Amino acid sequence: MADATFEELFPYIKSISYPNNKTKHLIGMANMLISDFQGEVPMTVQELIKLPGVGRKTANVITSVVDEQPNMAVDTHVFRVSKRLGLVDQQLTTPLAVEKELIKHIPKELVHKAHHWLILHGRYICLARNPKCGECGLREICVYYKKQVVNKG
Ligand code: SF4
Structure with a gap:
């Protein structure tokens, strides 16, 4: 995904909300995962919120659902x-x-x-x-x- 162009990735997610922004975020996120995190999704809120498109709520969801950390996502x-x-x-x-x-x-x-x-x-x-x-x-x-x-x- 880090190597994908906007035009290549967009069709896969065009049916969801805000596909333009999300396409840019996904490509940016994939690049940062490679450049800053050795290709692994980090499992702390502080690190996750550095990724494009990832806010505190998303970081709380990821760490609590994937890793059962005591973090509360408030939607x-x-x-x-x-x-x-x-x-x-x-x-x-x-x-x-x-x-x-x-x-x-x-x-x-x-x-x-x-x-x-x-x-x-x-x-x-x-x-x-x-x-x-x-x-x-x-x-x-x-x-x-x-x-x-x-x-x-
Ligand atoms: S449904 Fe009514 S009683 Fe139940 S938590 Fe909501 S406001 Fe309170």
Whole structure:
């Protein structure tokens, strides 16, 4: 891939979102893997975020999924669900702040699993616009539910 041209690589990923940028990033990433990392994908967040197209969230996903490191990738679901449940301070405004607080409180050995629990809960139950509180098993402990549903209801 490091030797590929833009025109050669683009057709393989043209159906995904932002294919132009991602094609450039993939070629840049492949080149950096060879020049700086002896052709091996590094397995620390600090190294991974040096690669083109790799941000903190992606680096956290790679290290936690591939290597079960206690790193928490905070996407839109994790951000929303953590705040609604009250796992983190309601005032937090950035994914990084939420990540740091979750890491502080979730047992290390469970962090890589908790990431998936929170994403799946957000994707299927605690939906952004219409959370399915009626069928949610976490109602009893949910700060959002107590405030929004019980108090108004
Ligand atoms: S009770 Fe409602 S708001 Fe709370 S976690 Fe469950 S679905 Fe989300």
